[in-house]
Amino acid sequence: MHEGHAVALPLDNVDTDQLIPARFMSTPRDQGYGDYLLYDLRRDAAGVLDPAFPLNAARGSVLVAGRNFGSGSSREAAVYALVDAGYRAVLAPAFGDIFAANAVNNGLLPAVLPAAEIKDLMGRCPAPLKIDLQAGRIQGDGQSWPFSLDPVWRTKLINGWDDIDLTASHNQAIAAFRTHRQKNFPWAWPRATG
Amino acid sequence: MSAPRTLFDKLWDSHEVLRRDDGASLLWVDRHLVHEGSHHAFGKLAARDLDLAAPALTFGVMDHYAPTRGAATDPAIVRMMETLRGNAKRHGFTCFDLGDPRQGIVHVIGPEQGLTLPGLLMVCGDSHTSTHGAFGAFAFGIGATEVAHVLATQTLWQRKPRRMRIRFEGGLAPGVGAKDMALHWISVLGTDGARGHAVEYAGPVVEALSMEGRLTLCNLSIEGGARCGLVAPDAVTFEYVRGRPFAPIGAAWDQALEDWAALASDLDARFDREIVVDAAEIAPIVTWGTAPDQALPITGVVPDGAPEALDYMGLRAGQRLVDIAVDQVFIGSCTNARIEDLRAAAAVLTGRKARVPGMVSAGSALVKAQAEGEGLDQVFVAAGLEWVGSGCSMCVGMNGDTVAPGKRCASTTNRNFRGRQGRGARTHLMSPAMAAAAAVTGHLTDVRPLLGGRL
Secondary structure, three states: OEEEEEEEEOOOOOOHHHHOOHHHOOOOHHHOOHHHOOHHHHEOOOOOEOOOOHHHHOOOOEEEEOOOEOOOOOOOHHHHHHHHOOOOEEEEOOEOHHHHHHHHHOOOEEEEOOHHHHHHHHHHOOEEEEEEOOOOEEEEOOEEEEOEOOHHHHHHHHHOOOHHHHHHOOHHHHHHHHHHHHHHOHHHOOOOOO | OOOOOOHHHHHHHOOEEEEOOOOOEEEEOOEEEEEHHHHHHHHHHHHOOOOOOOHHHEEEEOOOOOOOOOOOOOHHHHHHHHHHHHHHHHHOOEEEOOOOOOOEOHHHHHHHOOOOOOOOEEEEOOHHHHHHHHHOOEEEEOOHHHHHHHHHHOEEEEOOOEEEEEEEEOOOOOOOOHHHHHHHHHHHHOOOOOOOEEEEEEOHHHHOOOHHHHHHHHHHHHHHOOOEEEEOOOHHHHHHHOOOOOOOOHHHHHHHHHHHHOOOOOOOOOOOEEEEEEHHHOOOEEEOOOOOOOEEEOOOEOOOOOHHHHHHHOOOOOOEHHHOEOOEEEEOOOOOOOHHHHHHHHHHHOOOOOOOOEEEEOOEHHHHHHHHHOOHHHHHHHHOOEEEOOOOHHHOOOOOOOOOOOOEEEEOOOOOOOOOOOOOOEEEEOOHHHHHHHHHHOEOOOOHHHHOOOO
């Protein structure tokens, strides 16, 4: 269960280049990516924050966004920027595939809701919301909305699973597969050219 | 007999190590390509003190931040490159470093070196990894956490996407190519039109494409939201692969040909979605907005209904596309910087002068050398364009090659997103021939009248 403030970003196709412009991606993660979130959309040409921009006008931990959120590149830094800025969930009618996988890998919920309900939620923002991951519902303002999430991802978010640890429990099966593939499909290994 | 399967089904089945009850599959990875931007993933690996599961299947390249002129001086960039170099040495994988005659953009050198083969599963921390599907490989982009997982285990957890086929029927008109085919279907279906699907491109027009054309088509799959793009391998594919440095030889090659010939979708295989495109109706296409689906034939006018995009792009509805003046051109990127792309641009530029400045960045050092051997560099330079080194360059603007705020660039790249080529940059996507035409006239231009016997 997450309780937080929801902020509306009423734009479609917020791509990863907007979520974090490429010029910031050489920064080591431990320096924090929060300030880079939507950097060019939030600021004027001189780098001054635009007080009217939704994310500047209200702080929150839940972002309500338009269609095709996170489309574009595979840069996980787009998720780091959201997480480091304090966001724990994004609600949208659809997400870019790679972005959504990256989000789950960093504990950020990519919740899918129908476009009409997103519009309804945006109209109520900024507003306090509760997200019940187990039940797959969002509550607030005396209302409740169900959201969609891949069941594999839901389990992972609830348990905080680490895939590398999980995969280690299948080491024998992987080793057997590798032997099988190398024996039966020798062409699948790159020829050593020295 | 087993049920008929699509090309994608066959690729999936042959890489599934196991499937959990909840539907997640653990897939074996045949090739993992990493670049200097993969520093987050190597950091995760180091934090856990893990080794690489399969260094022989891992290949590194400097491309995202590669300098196209001189040497990299930005300390952050130099540090990332040192990190990749150091990891290659520590873990024992091959790295195509700056100055290596094989260096270039990861999605250009994979095929060039014979690392990309039919029947493989390939991943890279870059969304345009879909490019390699042109060989009938299952290839897709992944994030840093997944890169770390592949480095540590040589596997990846995935849910099987749905299958979609786009058939291009009929034939292409002269001056129209793979870039136009891709922008056409994306403009029809939208940037999320293929979301959740593996897209197989098929039909006589795809079969008639060269490997370069198929690579361009598959490269742009991600711009339509697809998980990956695919073309069934055929004689064109096999001929391209034969004799490449890392490609199989001898008995392994003979077996490969047999195995690869069986990859094509079975005749009665079922797809979740089927789209048919009449290729004869495709004209040279340019984008006018800030998403790749905001694209129209060059004969069109700027449409109404996207005020934010038009405001950013500095355009007004009703304006003819051919009346849009450009400030510069860029010919390059993993989408359109292979030898055929450079030949197509040079064919338009031969004996002509560019009215605006521009840069031409070959997709790899080998493509650059080949182009120079054919004298293409002389054509670009004589036209007034700059002939520079190989890398991602102005497609993503990470190495300092950017378009200035408010400036308009005719670009052979893959994304016209706000700020993609630099803060405030205005990008129009198009084919190499169309970008060359824009250079010659100084505005968006239908290349067809300029071709007269040149192609």
